[in-house]
Amino acid sequence: MNIVKLILFVLFVTFVTSCSKFNKLVKSTDINKKMEAGIEFYKKKDYYKAATLLDEVVPLLKGKEEGEKAQYYQAMTYYDDKQYVMSGYYFKEFYEAYPRSDKAEQCYFMYAKSMYNDSPQYNLDQESTTGALVGLQAFANRFPESKYMEEANKLTQEINAKLELKDYENTKLYYKIRNYKSAVIALGNFMEKYPESHYNEELKYLKFIAQYDLAKRSIEGKKKKDRYLDAMEFYLEFIDKYPNSKLKKDAESYYELCMKEVKKIDKQTT
Numbered sequence: 047m048n049i050v051k052l053i054l055f056v057l058f059v060t061f062v063t064s065c066s067k068f069n070k071l072v073k074s075t076d077i078n079k080k081m082e083a084g085i086e087f088y089k090k091k092d093y094y095k096a097a098t099l100l101d102e103v104v105p106l107l108k109g110k111e112e113g114e115k116a117q118y119y120q121a122m123t124y125y126d127d128k129q130y131v132m133s134g135y136y137f138k139e140f141y142e143a144y145p146r147s148d149k150a151e152q153c154y155f156m157y158a159k160s161m162y163n164d165s166p167q168y169n170l171d172q173e174s175t176t177g178a179l180v181g182l183q184a185f186a187n188r189f190p191e192s193k194y195m196e197e198a199n200k201l202t203q204e205i206n207a208k209l210e211l212k213d214y215e216n217t218k219l220y221y222k223i224r225n226y227k228s229a230v231i232a233l234g235n236f237m238e239k240y241p242e243s244h245y246n247e248e249l250k251y252l253k254f255i256a257q258y259d260l261a262k263r264s265i266e267g268k269k270k271k272d273r274y275l276d277a278m279e280f281y282l283e284f285i286d287k288y289p290n291s292k293l294k295k296d297a298e299s300y301y302e303l304c305m306k307e308v309k310k311i312d313k314q315t316t
Contacts, residue, residue: 047272051284053286064214067098068095069101071083072098072099072102072243073108077087077103077106077107077112078102078112079102080099080102081099081100081107081112081115083099083115083272084096084097084098084099084100084103084116084119084123085100085115085116085119086122087099087113087272088100088119088122088123088126090150091126093123093124093126093127093159094127096119096123097120097123097124097127100116100119101120103116103232104116104117104120108143113143113150114143114147114149114157115172116139117136117140117143117144117148118140118153119135120169121136121137121139121140121153121156122156122298124136125137125156125160128163130160130164131160133156133160134157134161134164134211137153137156137157137160138152138153139156140153141153141157146225151189151192151194152194154185154188154189155189155192155194155197155198155294157181158181158182158184158185158198158201159178159197159201160248161175161177161178161181162178162182162204162205163177164178165178165205165208166173172208172209172212174207175205175212176207176209178201178205179206179209180203182198182201182202182205183202186198186199186202210240210243212244213239214236214243214245214249215227215235217232217233217235217236217252218249218252220232220233220256221233221252221255221256222261224258224273226257226259226260226263227260229252229253229256230256230257230260233249233252233253233256234253236249237249237250237253246286246287247287247291250280250283250284250287250288250293251279251284251288251291251293251296251297252278253284254277254281254284254297254300255300257273257276257277258277258300258303258304259273260273260277261273261274261276261277261304261307262307266311266314267311267315270310270311271308271312274304274307274308274311275304276304277300277304278301278304278308281297281300281301281304284297285297292313
């Protein structure tokens with residue numbers, strides 16, 4: 047028990063001493079001393095203390111030689127503390143303030159990467175996701191030979207996949223709520239936007255089914271027949287594109303229903 051108490055006492059004294067030293071640094075008027083201390087706190091992963099000191103000195107060092115170093119570590123502090131909105135802001139500020147710096151390339155990339163890390167799940171608002179995509183594309187245009195390009199390309203692919211998934215889910219929503227006319231349009235738009243998407247087999251089938259359901263709900267007459275004929279055309283497009291689809295059997299059964307309905311309408315109108 048005495049040993050435990052001794053250890054706790056030493057830790058307490060260390061903590062109090064550390065806080066006392068930090069408070070003295072905060073009150074200090076020595077800007078360079080604060081900057082170096084902030085960098086040391088960053089290296090020790092004490093991001094709160096690092097940010098406190100660096101946030102104070104960066105505005106005071108603008109235009110000075112030390113300003114570049116302080117601003118770089120300020121951005122890195124927020125990034126490693128997973129405060130990506132703030133790190134993105136400070137990385138962008140760094141690049142704009144020091145475009146000729148040997149760290150400009152890295153900070154431009156880290157600006158886009160910060161927005162990527164701030165990107166939410168696909169079913170939420172994707173403003174930061176699209177912002178990251180724009181940033182990564184701008185980075186690739188600005189630094190096409192960069193050592194960060196491999197990672198930038200990987201992040202770009204992941205972002206595109208997320209945006210595609212969001213569009214995929216939004217497109218299917220029209221069918222789920224039984225808005226079949228809008229579903230047919232939205233499904234067609236998706237496949238036009240993503241011609242190589244692995245979702246297209248399902249969506250091409252769903253477009254056919256949506257058109258069938260639209261025809262089924264239509265009033266009797268020429269319009270109803272035309273919609274069934276359009277559905278049959280969508281079926282042929284689906285089978286032509288995916289002849290071995292696992293959805294082929296279901297599609298065929300709906301196609302047969304379409305033919306029966308067209309024949310029925312023809313009999314009624316003759």
